[in-house]
Amino acid sequence: MPHFTIEYSANLDDRVDIAAVVELVRAAAAETGLFALDGICVRAVRCANYAIADGRDGLSFMAMLLRVNEGRDAVARKHAGDHIFGRLSRYLEPLFADDRFALSFDIKVHDREAGWERNSIHDLLINEARHG
Template structure:
């Protein structure tokens, strides 16, 4: 269970392919070797209402939160975060080259006592 949630300013819908961003992030998560194929979930949500910095009309943001189960080392969590940030930054390079964009990522470890899951995909994918 790693889940990556991207919240972004809705003005980016005209400037970036958020489906491609999700695919790049998903590939980055799997490339770490830390998670099995049935585990990652990546999703993006536009924020239609926002106020950023000086409220310049061109300002935009992508804020990412990567939640993962407990038990991984700090080095593994950092490696996953580095991979995600690099992949998303590469996908959004034109925005990062402009003076109106902010990209952020936070890695959050989930308390296993407070997390419930049911997943029928794992069995199917493990048999492949």
């Protein structure tokens, strides 16, 4: 259950290819080897209404949250987080040049006793691997 939610300010629409960001995060997560491919889910949520810092025009943000199930130790999560955040930071480097952009990334460990999952994608990938 590595589920990424990327919230971003609407004023990034003309400056960032959000579909490319979603794919970059998905690929970076897969590269870590920490997550089962069938469980990776990345979604972006455009925030039309937001207020940042002192409220001046032109400020923008991207805030990413990763929810993972228990069972991955802190060192492994840190290593994966460093890789994913590093890839995303490099991609968004041009936005930092104007001093009006904030990027954050948090990892939250999900309590299995307080959550439910159902996923048929796992079976799809297994069947495709077996039968080409």
